[in-house]
Amino acid sequence: MYMSNAVYDVFRCCVRMPSASLSKLPAAARQFVSHVFSLLSSSQTTSSSNEKRANFSTPQANRRNKVEDRRMSENSGSNVIVQIHTKSIEKWEPNVREKELLRRTWSDEFDFLYDLGSAIYCYIFDHNPHCKQLFPFIANYEGDAWKHSKEFRTQALKFVQTLAHVVKNIYHMDRVEPYLYAIGQRHCRFAERGFKHEYWDIFQDAMEHALEARMKSLTSLDITEKEEAVKVWRTLALYTVVHMRAGYLDGLQGINRFPPLV
Template sequence: MDDWKSNPRDKSLLRLTWSDDFEDLYTLGSDIYIHIFSQFPACKTLFPWIPKYEAEGKDFTDGPEFRAQALRFVQTISHVVENVYHLDRMEGYLYDIGQRHVQYASRGFKPEYWDIFQDAMQAALTNRMNTIPQLGMEDRKRAIMIWRDIALYIIVHMKEGYNDGLKGINRFPVELIM
């Protein structure tokens, strides 16, 4: 990803393919979680409100908890996009999110779930690129590659924070995290 960070055209394409529109963000977050839950239903155990909805025969995706979770995840992506010209500032932020996920190990969070989240982000973002009519074929292909790099960047740093957190290590003092 280092060579990508220095490429202004890719950064411009990234911004062109991103939307801060609330409904767009919610749709993207929903798509990410729906992909995760459809491919790996065991991940639902991380969210204690899901069984409550399912026991009542209700669709958990209609609940405010799901909406909040979907938006929380895309806010992280949005924060990375906003700081695309200063990605070095994002490492501590993402690492800290990974550190905070250590608390979910007791609910069943497993290290391999990071890969599941990365795959879901890539799938949802690829679908999103395929719905942007103003992208030509070459820009669409490049945008998909850029978003794969962004998903990898996000997950690599979260995973590092999580793995270090399991060992009781924190490489980033609180004052260095955005």
């Protein structure tokens, strides 16, 4: 739990309002939501301005997009499953340059958080409609009306809360692994709703797709910086899913490698 009950209740008020009024959210409310995300973790150490620019060390910097790999396999009629080696990512420690880019391209603004979370889930549902069964509230709406529901807005913001926690702790990566592992463990309860192991892949693809679109839209980055940012965000997405997947698989076997988070 990273919000007190009182704070979370107020936070939910920001996402329960009618969709048509979302863009008219009072400035004070938007600032409150942004402040909540900025407090999800402890304050971070910043690198000094005279630090040398580090070379990229991300273990997955040159890996190909998994969606494109799958599409190529499907078009060729091959049944080969694309294998992604994850051992090098398990203990990933972003270097100075990578941390700088992650912090620089992240935002705690309400619009950014909601748009990113919404884009991730829309991608998931568009590319794997079976995932909708994990969210029973969708059946209560006609057609795509669920996209404007308070339940969907709440879920979208929950997802980016996870990413916010990771970004805020990039200077304390020892805190991130158990956090993500615990989230994976909690997903075991969705197995009865139909959650499958392979769904972690579509979650990773969705994060990559949404974050890449975000990087390419930033006018504050030049072309080279955008390419670098896409690489490091892809790595962060893979790191995130690898540890959530590990927690999920262990949880199915009744294993928990970390003590419960307080």
